[in-house]
Amino acid sequence: MRWLGIALLVMGTIYFGAAVRLGLAGEPTAPDPNDPRLVERGKVVYDEQCARCHGDQLQGEPNWQQRKPNGELAAPPHDASGHTWHHSDKQLFDMTKNGTVATLPPGYKTGMPAYRDKLSDADIWAVLSYIESAWPADIRAKQQRMSR
Numbered sequence: 001m002r003w004l005g006i007a008l009l010v011m012g013t014i015y016f017g018a019a020v021r022l023g024l025a026g027e028p029t030a031p032d033p034n035d036p037r038l039v040e041r042g043k044v045v046y047d048e049q050c051a052r053c054h055g056d057q058l059q060g061e062p063n064w065q066q067r068k069p070n071g072e073l074a075a076p077p078h079d080a081s082g083h084t085w086h087h088s089d090k091q092l093f094d095m096t097k098n099g100t101v102a103t104l105p106p107g108y109k110t111g112m113p114a115y116r117d118k119l120s121d122a123d124i125w126a127v128l129s130y131i132e133s134a135w136p137a138d139i140r141a142k143q144q145r146m147s148r
Helices: 002-022 036-049 089-098 121-133 137-147
Strands: none
Touching: 036 121, 089 121, 089 137
């Protein structure tokens, strides 16, 4: 009987950990660049929704650090050469869901739209998983420290 209690406690702990990580509906509530299924899901969504501006290899637009004639900054790269990894997961999620106009200082001009009506929260976390999966281990570690 004692072993049954221990087994149930262990199983409950594992279930609770998975529920927290995946949310109660089994959907992600944070990026996980080590989850191949989530990364693949993120790549599909990224290719459909993000690659047009941010590049099919996460490379961003040319001259991404210079303003366009309309005053907007070009789409930055999401690979290690850009500044995406300088933001926490929460900031990246909020910028994607609500657009940069709602999350960055007034006067910051960018063409980044809000995706709240196009992507589910789970799809946004999947895209961030895909992006983070492309970063070298040292950059991923720095960004993860910011996200805590």
